[in-house]
Amino acid sequence: MPKDHGIGAAQKRREDVRFLTGAGQYTDDINVYGQTYCHFLRSDVAHGKITSLDTSAAEAMPGVLRIFTGKDFEGIGGLPCGWQVTDKNGDPMKEPPHPVLAQGKVRHVGDPICAVIAETLDQARDAAEAIELEIEDLPAVVDMRAALETGSAKVHDDLEDNLCYDWQFGSDQAVVDKAFAEAAHVTTLELVNNRLVANPMEPRVAVAEYARAKDESTLYTTSQNPHVIRLLMGAFVLGIPEHKLRVVAPDVGGGFGTKIFHYAEEAFVTFAARQINRPVKWTSTRSEAFMSDAHGRDHVTKIELALDAENNFIGLRTDTLANMGAYLSTFSSSVPTWLHGTLMAGNYKTPAIQVNVKAVFTNTVPVDAYRGAGRPEATFQLERLVDKAARELGVDPIKLRRQNFIESFPYATPVAVEYDTGDYVATMDKLEEMIGIPGFAARRAESEAKGKLRGLGVNCYIEACGIAPSNLVGQLGARAGLYDAATVRVNATGSISVMVGAHSHGQGHETAFPQVVADMLGIDESMIDIVHGDTSKIPFGMGTYGSRSLAVCGSAMVRATEKIINKAKKIAAHLMEASEGDIELKDGMFTVAGTDKSVAWGDVTLAAYVPHNYPLTEIEPGLEETAFYDPANFTYPAGAYACEVEVDPETGKVTIERFAAADDFGNVVNPMIVEGQVHGGLAQGIGQALLENCVYDADGQLLSASYMDYAMPRAGDVPFYMVDHSCATPCTHNPLGVKGCGEAGAIGSPPAVVNAVLDALNHAGHDVAHIDMPVSPHRVWQAMQG
């Protein structure tokens, strides 16, 4: 019988009741007495010099309280970057200033120039239209290759060129050169990892208020990590100490990475609320989201694989251009380096690997982490390359993969990380069974009878999650620690509030986290609530991204709960006049081993708060414990995915007919939530593979600036997935043995889709080596034209 309680139970998500009945409390639902409205005047050109800016007429318009410009921010910090990358010569990356409001120059369409604060939003918009602004157009830097050519216009005048860093990583040059020199076959592939817009359902919102009498600021904001925002904004931008700054991230309607970062708008409203002594609210429109939320991906890569005569992988070399956009967003610099280069070994024992990444400034929206962040880019290029190698060599792509799998763990890759556990053979076996390899020929024949081409694509993936050990990320350039924290507060009647540093914005923490605590204590989940998203309520937290919540914050919660159990056992021992070592906790009852003596959970918790009969000389009253947890390593979820597509040869349209995902997430707390996370990730991966594309024209105008042109995946675009996580190899270094499941779907699916399309086309006699994503009908048709 499936479990209905504790770890492993597929409990329905309790938070869905409020989300599905419209009772969620999102930032835009927060309205503060005396609130004013903010509208940003944004650049409509990609690159230009502000030659004149006159706000006087606008300032005189009805309802206008104040108009801020870059001048108001002179001498105030800009938005910081949280990760310093060191280039291959040992020099730090170029870190140009990222002003809250433009200082003299605009660098992308959407760059904020002025902020109008008025009594109503319409008044603010009206006034923004009355601002007299002249911008002298400068040539836009859009294409990354052109950006690096000598003589290119410069995004930042004070820099030598548009290069942020030139990073190299992995095996020694000589080792890699030797592998390629000795290779029996080299497969080369050039590809683009398409730029994406995260598009969470809820756009960004920020509401700030200032209590002058107490000199306290509060910011309500759509964030995945309120403590990180408090730190970055308080310490680096506005100079407000932590105890005078409260950051609240209430219900957040999806993040996907783009709500990790500290944004100009939230710093601005916090600043402005202090200046005008009134609360200030800003709600992004969808159009603004397209031109101000950090974008994702946008890599151009050349990758080469060296194989020996027996088809063993002996060397891998990559050359990537990574678009940073106009400014360095919070974690932008780490994405194409440490979150990408360290994963280039994939699931294979390639002994020599070298990764080269040039990060480039362009006149586009900043690019940063988006679901998977760096790992989808690594997976896509590697798994497309392996498929291409198999086709060139005329070998079965699954066999080629299996032959090169890492099979013994722990395994130290040539790119710095050590995989603790995994079983890639098992997930591949499972995948083959799920997708039904033997039946494929018949399904292909069926499709062909309908005039359709059918293809099967397979790939593996590995990711580094549970981000991560502070000492390691510190060496790699992170400017913060990446531990997490939890406080378990047991109340007098035995009910529990757990304050966690992880933030839930779709991940179901409010359901899954109590399952862990309930399991440990043997009490019902309904007695436990999770509190998150408010710096005034939780001890500390680095937030939710990198599939880290359960692995890192969950582990902190386990440690805090262990402390609770230890103390509760002491109290129980006192109540039963037994020795502490004999106390056992099971199903919410404390017993003395070998006797029939017992006290209930509630008796012990009550004693802790009504300590009439209590060992006051030995322990304090109350029952509340905090733990910080810093893991020893990343976790390494891995798996194998398969996709079957049909291609309409007349129109080029691709439909996904079957999709199977065999994942190893280690232990699973709530299988229903895990499946939901995989489904969501797959939808986004399929979206990237078939539909989504953020496109700028040569002048830096955003062409895909709304849903009329930016194609989001919809229910009808995705199949019924087959998902499995039974091939579990628990993580060895966190107490739950969990690995993280939030990003896998988005990381693992794009190559499977593209490999399947290419299989369909090549089987039908079209000699097509690669199609860039999104594999749109137009692109497929073009590829078929030769």
Add this chain to the structure above:
Amino acid sequence: MYSFDVVRPKSVADAVAALGEEEAQALGGGQTLIPSLKQRLAMPSVLVSLAAIDEIKGVSSEGGGLTIGGGTTHATVAKDCAASYPALAAMAGNIGDPAVRNRGTIGGSLANNDPAACYPAAALASGATIVTNTREIAADDYFQGMFTTALEEGEIITAVKLPIPEKAAYIKFEQPASRFALVGVFVAKFTDGVRVAVTGASEEGVFRWTEAEAALSGDFSAAALEGLSVSADGLMTDLHGSAAYRAHLIGVLTKRAVAQA
């Protein structure tokens, strides 16, 4: 949005009077107009809602044809024309989503004449007559290029008269993002000939593919289209497809429409 007034006249006469005001604009289902107001792309002083005018709503049939009120929603057309003109009903039933279909109107769609909209293809292929408060305009004269029609300032589409073809079908190849037509082809076979209207493709908006019409009028079969092609000249190129791709799709979709009709 900028601020504006709204009036809800109950008759065409009152609506026409209201539209005589400076900067007045008709509001049908608002599915095109409201988003452009939100973007501050239009600045009417008064919106004259046509939603309360019963005389321009509903479907009636007379003498082998249909008359559809200009204020009739896509959802109503999808339901009420299902038996009489299934190809038209299917076209209307596949516009946007339920919210769009329950609000958007045939009059609004034809007045707007978006180059990727579906109704213009249906009207042109059917040889419809656009009826306004002042006159009747043949579809062949009505569509005058992207977002351009024969309508005068303040003129209201009160009805659309459509002869019912013997056979018809509309095939829309969806633009992946908007789900408007990347290319849409409406084929209608009448006793006296075949009409083929293409939307989504041309820089001039909806147009008739006369070579296909001639071929199909002799032999209404996909085979009759073999060897015919549309030139890519004057077709649109955008993020979702080149002119050459659109030209290719016109051929494919026309054959499919004939096969389905």
